[in-house]
Amino acid sequence: MSARSGRLRPEDGLRVASVGLRSRPLRAALSALGIAIGTAAIVGVLGLSASSQAGLIAEINQLGTNMLTVEAGQSFSGGAAQLPLEAPARITLLDNVEHVADTALMKDEKVYRNSMIPAAKTRGIEVRATSLNLLSVLGTGMARGAWLNEGTAGEPVAVLGSVAARQLGIDRLFPDQRIWLGGQWFNVAGILDPSPLAPDVDASALVGYPAAETYLGYVSLAGGEEKAGPPTTIYVRTAIGHEAAVQSLLARTANPEAPYEVNVSQPSDVLTARAAAAGAFNSLFLGLGVVALIVGAVGVANIMIISVLERRSEIGLRRALGATKGQIRTQFLAESILLAVLGGVAGVVAGAAATAVYAGSKGWSVVIPVEALAGGIASALLIGALAGLVPAVRASRMPPTVALRTV
Amino acid sequence: MSGESVLELEAVTKVYGEQPPVPALRGVSFSVRRGELVAIVGPSGSGKSTLLHIIGTLERPTDGVVRIAGVDAARLGDRQVSLLRAREIGFVFQQFFLAEHATVRENVADGLLYAGVPAAERYRRADEALERVGLSGRAKFKPTKLSGGERQRVGIARALVGQPAVILADEPTGSLDSATGASIMELLRELNAAGATILLITHDIGIAERLPRQIRLLDGQVVSDTVQGSAS
Numbered sequence: 001m002s003a004r005s006g007r008l009r010p011e012d013g014l015r016v017a018s019v020g021l022r023s024r025p026l027r028a029a030l031s032a033l034g035i036a037i038g039t040a041a042i043v044g045v046l047g048l049s050a051s052s053q054a055g056l057i058a059e060i061n062q063l064g065t066n067m068l069t070v071e072a073g074q075s076f077s078g079g080a081a082q083l084p085l086e087a088p089a090r091i092t093l094l095d096n097v098e099h100v101a102d103t104a105l106m107k108d109e110k111v112y113r114n115s116m117i118p119a120a121k122t123r124g125i126e127v128r129a130t131s132l133n134l135l136s137v138l139g140t141g142m143a144r145g146a147w148l149n150e151g152t153a154g155e156p157v158a159v160l161g162s163v164a165a166r167q168l169g170i171d172r173l174f175p176d177q178r179i180w181l182g183g184q185w186f187n188v189a190g191i192l193d194p195s196p197l198a199p200d201v202d203a204s205a206l207v208g209y210p211a212a213e214t215y216l217g218y219v220s221l222a223g224g225e226e227k228a229g230p231p232t233t234i235y236v237r238t239a240i241g242h243e244a245a246v247q248s249l250l251a252r253t254a255n256p257e258a259p260y261e262v263n264v265s266q267p268s269d270v271l272t273a274r275a276a277a278a279g280a281f282n283s284l285f286l287g288l289g290v291v292a293l294i295v296g297a298v299g300v301a302n303i304m305i306i307s308v309l310e311r312r313s314e315i316g317l318r319r320a321l322g323a324t325k326g327q328i329r330t331q332f333l334a335e336s337i338l339l340a341v342l343g344g345v346a347g348v349v350a351g352a353a354a355t356a357v358y359a360g361s362k363g364w365s366v367v368i369p370v371e372a373l374a375g376g377i378a379s380a381l382l383i384g385a386l387a388g389l390v391p392a393v394r395a396s397r398m399p400p401t402v403a404l405r406t407v
Numbered sequence: 408m409s410g411e412s413v414l415e416l417e418a419v420t421k422v423y424g425e426q427p428p429v430p431a432l433r434g435v436s437f438s439v440r441r442g443e444l445v446a447i448v449g450p451s452g453s454g455k456s457t458l459l460h461i462i463g464t465l466e467r468p469t470d471g472v473v474r475i476a477g478v479d480a481a482r483l484g485d486r487q488v489s490l491l492r493a494r495e496i497g498f499v500f501q502q503f504f505l506a507e508h509a510t511v512r513e514n515v516a517d518g519l520l521y522a523g524v525p526a527a528e529r530y531r532r533a534d535e536a537l538e539r540v541g542l543s544g545r546a547k548f549k550p551t552k553l554s555g556g557e558r559q560r561v562g563i564a565r566a567l568v569g570q571p572a573v574i575l576a577d578e579p580t581g582s583l584d585s586a587t588g589a590s591i592m593e594l595l596r597e598l599n600a601a602g603a604t605i606l607l608i609t610h611d612i613g614i615a616e617r618l619p620r621q622i623r624l625l626d627g628q629v630v631s632d633t634v635q636g637s638a639s
Contacts, residue, residue, distance in 0.1 A: 006490045006521045016520070023508040170473075315503040320465065322493020324486045398532035400465040404500070 006322055017334035019314075020307055020340075032343030034296025035383060036308040039347025039376040040354065041289030045282050046372035047355030055364030056275035064267040065195050066243050070234040073263040074191020081261035085222045085229045088131070094249055096242035101137040103230035104129040104209070105203065106218050109182040111153055111158075111205045113168050117180070123167040127181060128204040129212035136197045137235045145151040145173045145190025153208025156215050161202040181205055182216045197267040200233065201317060202205040274362060297383040304336050304391035308398075315395055316403030323350040329396035336348050337381060344380025348373055412474070413495075413572040413604050414439040414462065419471035421457050421627075431457040434471070441605065444599040445609045446615035449624035456577075457475050458624065459608045464492050476572040477602040481484070493522040497566030500578035503558045505550040511561050512537065512546040517563035529568075535623045539601075540594060556587035563594060567603065574598075577606045580614065592617070 008016065021028040072092070075081040084090075088102045108129035112118065135147055136338075142183045148159055156182055160170065168179060170188065177188040187208065212218040213228035220229050234254065238246040240323050243266065308315070315328055324333075352368050378398040421432040427616055431454045449455045460466040461473060464480045473480045476495045480488055497518065505514050516526075516533035524532075537543050540560040550558055559579060566574045576595065580588030592614065599605050607618065615621045623631040 006486075006493050006523045007523070008520070012526065017509070019506070052631075135534060215534060313502070313504055314506070317500075318521070319489070320463065320492065320496075320498045322489050322491075324489040326486070327489075329519065365606075403461045404465070404504075 002018075006324070006327075008012070008327065013330070013334065016331050017338050018334050019331075019391065020311070021339060022255065028131055028339055028342075031299045032296075032339050032346065034292060034299045035340050035343030035380055036347040036350065038289050038291070038293030039344045040350040041285055041292055041347075042379075043348050043351025043368065043372045043376050044354045045285045045289060046349060048358060048370040049143045049282060050365045050367040050369050050372075051355055051359035052362070053275050053361060054367045055131075055295075056271065058365065059196065059269050060275065063268065064237070064240075065123075065266070065273075066240050067137070067139075067197055067267060068236045068238065068243065068247055068250060069265050069267055070236065070250050071263045072232050072263070073204040073261050075261050082257065083230050083232065083234065084255055084257075085220055085227060087230075087233060088234050089220070089271045090253050091234060091236055091250065094246060094253055095248055096238055096239040097236055099133060099137045099237040100234060100339075101131045101134040102234040103131070103134065104212065104218060104229060105200075105204075105232045106182075106212065109216055111164070111168070111186075112180040113170075113181070114178075115180045124203060125164045125167055126200070127216070128201070128206050128232075129209045129216075130206045131209065134201070134206070134235070135192075136200065137237050138198050140195035140201075143191045145162050145188070145191045148206070148208050152189055152209035153383070155213065156184060156186045156207075156211060157189045159190045159192060159207045160196040160209050161192050161204045161206065163199075164205055166375045169204075179205065181207070181267075184215060186215075186235065195238060196271060198233075198235065199249060199364060200297070217267045251269075275314050288290055293383060294307060295377065297340070297387045300336055300340055300343075300384065301387035301391065303339075304332065305394070307335075308391045308395045309393075312398065312403040316400045316405075317397055319400035320404065325396040328398075329392045332392035332395045333385065333388045336391065337384035340380045340384025340387065344383075346376050348376040351376070395404070410511060411442045412438045413440040413476055413479075414606070415472070416462070417472040417474075419458075419461060419468045419473060421454075421461060421466070422469045432461070432468070432628050434626075435627070435629055436471075437622055437632055439604060441572075442599070442602055443469070443618045443620060444596065444605045444618055445607065445622060446613035446618040446620045447606060448610065450610055452626075453624040454627040455608050455624050457627075459575055459577055459606075462573070462606065463496055463498060464488050474602075489521065493519075494499060494569060495572040497569060499562050499566045499573040499574060499579045501581040502551070503562045505561055505565075509547060509549070509552050510546065511542065511548050511550060511553070515564045515568050516548060516559055519548055519569040521612075522569055532568050533564070533600075536568040539567065539598065540564045541605070542611075551596040554587075555583050556588060556590060557573055558581060559587075559591050560594065563591075563598070566599065574603055574605045576605060576637040578609055579607065580611075581609075581610060588614075616638060 014161060070080045072083045088100050091097060092100045108125045110122045110126055111125050132148055132153060179187045179188055209228035218228060219226045247264055251262040252266045254262045355368055356366045415438040417436050418434055419435045423429045423431055445454050461468050467481060478491060510534050515536050516529040519529045537546055540563055542560050580591050595605055609615055620634045622629055
């Protein structure tokens with residue numbers, strides 16, 4: 001006998017391992033389906049959370065991270081503190097501050113769709129006076145109608161935030177659209193786009209400072225004169241890259257006498273945290289995917305055991321043709337792995353496609369983590385190996401004479 | 408016809424089970440020289456299937472020596488004995504055992520799959536073997552499209568393709584009608600005349616009597632080993 005071994009070449013090994021799949025393609029497809037579903041679920045969940053995270057981060061970057069807000073905090077005695085009337089003007093003088101807008105919450109004023117609504121049904125809508133440059137600082141726009149101008153700011157005219165409009169049931173504007181605000185009729189001039197950086201504004205009816213003074217009596221004394229105010233929230237756009245420097249000066253600048261009564265925050269931080277949370281996996285679906293994978297593994301193991309019984313004569317023939325026990329074992333193990341990996345590849349493709357379609361419909365960029373792809377294929381490989389182990393060992397231990405006797 | 412022994416059995420015993428032990432072969436000895444055509448004949452239960460399995464190295468004897476192409480099969484491990492089987496023994500089965508999803512050519516080439524022969528060489532030799540059994544025109548067919556006689560010719564080509572020391576044919580005509588069976592016997596005789604060593608296992612004395620040498624088996628023992636006067 002020559003020293004050359006009877007070892008199969010890789011291409012022959014692959015052909016032998018795929019005999020079962022090629023001769024019974026429907027059965028192979030069905031038994032791979034469980035693994036495909038499990039893999040698709042896992043890849044889809046990972047892909048969707050990564051894509052939604054990418055979508056949120058893109059949104060944050062579009063809104064800009066250079067906005068800071070200054071709010072009145074609590075006074076020493078525990079009561080609500082006030083910002084000084086001249087705080088916005090002082091902040092404007094700081095270096096690297098580009099735009100400053102401010103709003104004033106009028107806690108006592110409520111807004112209703114009309115005068116017949118019971119007073120308790122405020123629907124959480126607040127009334128705010130606003131400076132006219134609010135939109136450019138927030139980076140938002142009008143969904144409908146027009147923003148306040150020098151003229152309308154002094155008249156009983158309001159602009160609704162997106163949430164406020166929805167709560168009031170106003171989704172379009174008529175020329176005489178009115179709301180009952182602070183005990184009198186205000187015309188609605190427009191409805192805002194959502195402003196994710198300032199959720200307070202979303203839930204507000206906004207009026208001009210002069211109107212707040214004239215119609216709602218929101219005034220305070222400054223140097224013996226009555227002026228509209230004070231503001232309760234100041235929105236500051238800084239030069240990009242100088243957010244931290246400006247942030248450290250804002251409290252002192254807004255209220256030099258009591259800087260501890262001022263809260264300064266960066267709203268994009270909240271959104272970034274939310275994006276991180278969105279990136280966390282949806283554990284329920286991930287769990288379902290794992291269950292589907294396990295069921296798929298059981299299915300593959302089951303099919304492989306049946307297959308070994310059915311293919312006794314093939315096993316006997318191969319032994320008669322000179323296959324070693326090890327080659328029979330390898331054949332069935334490889335077949336099981338092949339089956340599972342085909343399911344895994346189909347699942348990865350389906351999961352990626354689902355992610356692409358959903359992310360596309362949401363306008364997110366499609367992000368599928370490489371770990372999800374590699375993990376999907378690797379787990380299918382592992383499952384195939386585990387599921388095929390027992391059947392493969394059984395096949396290899398089957399005595400060739402028994403295998404040939406059947407039929 | 409003379410030549411070196413390609414197959415030697417010395418006092419081969421096979422006992423199945425332990426309690427009670429069932430002897431299937433009791434001290435079988437004979438040898439077959441290269442180029443012989445031998446019938447092993449006996450009724451069912453005579454031990455001829457066991458003998459076939461032991462000669463084919465699919466089973467190990469309980470006792471005794473089996474030498475194939477000069478190699479003592481009992482001394483080899485699974486890997487070596489498998490390689491010996493791949494290269495020196497060709498099986499022909501009553502039920503053909505062809506792969507239905509593969510073509511005739513692939514079925515024949517698979518006779519060399521485990522012998523360490525590259526694919527191109529396997530297919531070249533498969534074409535030669537198909538030529539010898541007269542099935543060149545059917546190379547691309549699936550076995551399901553063939554008649555029973557044609558299928559057995561494919562089986563014979565598969566046994567032949569590796570030019571083994573011995574071809575073991577287990578009731579090769581058992582699944583065929585008598586006319587087709589006769590043509591298969593004719594083919595085996597032709598191949599033997601061209602140099603192949605063939606052992607034919609059968610229960611059919613009519614078939615055995617037409618072969619040059621008959622080894623009769625009964626109750627696990629050789630009862631006669633006769634060479635026809637007309638042989639060679």
